[in-house]
Amino acid sequence: MIQIKNLKKIYQTKKQKVQAVDDVSLTINQGEIFGVIGYSGAGKSTFIRLINRLEEPTSGSIEIHEKEITKMSANELRLKRQKIGMIFQHFNLLWSRTVYDNIAFPLEIAGVAKSEIKEKVMELIHLVGLSGKENNYPSQLSGGQKQRVGIARALANDPEVLLCDEATSALDPETTDDILDLLVSINQKLNLTIILITHEMHVIQKICHRVAVMENGKVVEEGDVLDVFVRPQSKTTKRFVQQLNPLEHQQDKLAEFINDRDDSEVIKLHFIGKNTKRALISEIAKKFDVEVNILQGSISPTQEGSYGTLFIELNGANDVLTKTIEYMKQAGVEVEVLKHA
Numbered sequence: 001m002i003q004i005k006n007l008k009k010i011y012q013t014k015k016q017k018v019q020a021v022d023d024v025s026l027t028i029n030q031g032e033i034f035g036v037i038g039y040s041g042a043g044k045s046t047f048i049r050l051i052n053r054l055e056e057p058t059s060g061s062i063e064i065h066e067k068e069i070t071k072m073s074a075n076e077l078r079l080k081r082q083k084i085g086m087i088f089q090h091f092n093l094l095w096s097r098t099v100y101d102n103i104a105f106p107l108e109i110a111g112v113a114k115s116e117i118k119e120k121v122m123e124l125i126h127l128v129g130l131s132g133k134e135n136n137y138p139s140q141l142s143g144g145q146k147q148r149v150g151i152a153r154a155l156a157n158d159p160e161v162l163l164c165d166e167a168t169s170a171l172d173p174e175t176t177d178d179i180l181d182l183l184v185s186i187n188q189k190l191n192l193t194i195i196l197i198t199h200e201m202h203v204i205q206k207i208c209h210r211v212a213v214m215e216n217g218k219v220v221e222e223g224d225v226l227d228v229f230v231r232p233q234s235k236t237t238k239r240f241v242q243q244l245n246p247l248e249h250q251q252d253k254l255a256e257f258i259n260d261r262d263d264s265e266v267i268k269l270h271f272i273g274k275n276t277k278r279a280l281i282s283e284i285a286k287k288f289d290v291e292v293n294i295l296q297g298s299i300s301p302t303q304e305g306s307y308g309t310l311f312i313e314l315n316g317a318n319d320v321l322t323k324t325i326e327y328m329k330q331a332g333v334e335v336e337v338l339k340h341a
């Protein structure tokens with residue numbers, strides 16, 4: 001478990017003080033993928049660099065597996081950092097070293113015997129899907145392959161946690177998905193805790209279990225990914241969720257369309273988890289004397305299950321409409337009436 005309490009970082013420049021991280025407290029559980037999302041300047045990079053003290057905190061504490069990072073001496077910190085892997089947006093590889101030698105580097109520094117290094121490096125090369133590329137130099141690799149080297153290097157000393165600093169931001173969408181899949185498989189195979197920062201909601205949706213939203217150095221919202229997606233609270237979170245759900249963008253257009261039709265009830269439904277697989281619309285059409293018109297719908301998978309949004313129009317007698325809505329609520333679907341008949 002990682003416990004971060006009242007973490008603060010103030011940069012003092014000649015002209016001004018910048019409060020980059022402002023009283024952040026978070027608990028990150030063993031084996032989870034925890035995402036921190038925010039717009040540029042929110043304080044994400046500073047936050048993640050504070051965890052392994054690449055930046056010195058102004059105040060606050062960070063405990064990893066009950067060891068207080070903030071109180072460690074330089075020597076203790078050097079040893080602890082071997083157990084905190086990190087990957088970067090621009091990979092930070094050693095360009096004059098081959099794939100093999102890049103991955104071997106942290107093991108050499110840790111004083112591991114050559115024969116053990118060989119076994120470990122070959123195992124890691126296999127794990128990240130780079131078999132056959134051992135003797136290539138970084139310049140001979142694609143962006144996705146470079147990040148695979150970065151991941152293998154970060155895993156060399158069997159870390160307790162992997163920090164990912166915008167690890168997919170320099171990659172195209174398809175390669176991003178491949179790297180995200182690799183991170184999920186590593187998380188599952190090794191039960192490795194992963195903390196990542198990103199400005200892309202897609203990354204959070206695809207691989208994170210929990211998420212914190214940062215704004216002006218503060219965490220403005222935090223929770224299970226599914227909950228945050230379905231019920232975003234802060235304005236910033238709502239904007240991020242809209243980034244991903246085209247339906248939310250189109251809600252204004254839908255509203256115009258809805259207002260044209262004065263005899264129908266218009267409803268927004270949120271299906272969460274196993275409910276996304278339920279044939280609720282055909283159920284209500286059979287069970288009640290209502291006409292159902294499907295206006296728009298989408299379904300999005302997350303690590304913790306799927307969620308779906310559906311806009312429907314219902315026509316029928318008022319008491320039947322009330323019963324239909326009650327039936328859908330009882331089925332565990334969230335119902336929001338956008339326009340009454």
Ligand SMILES: Nc1ncnc2c1ncn2[C@@H]1O[C@H](COP(=O)(O)OP(=O)(O)OP(=O)(O)O)[C@@H](O)[C@H]1O
Binds near residue numbers: 019
């Ligand atoms: N070394 C520094 N000295 C002074 N101010 C800094 C320093 N590093 C970051 N800042 C400031 O701290 C704030 C947070 O920056 P940070 O890079 O952590 O945000 P971010 O969310 O990672 O943004 P980006 O995605 O653009 O990197 C910004 O106002 C930034 O200008």
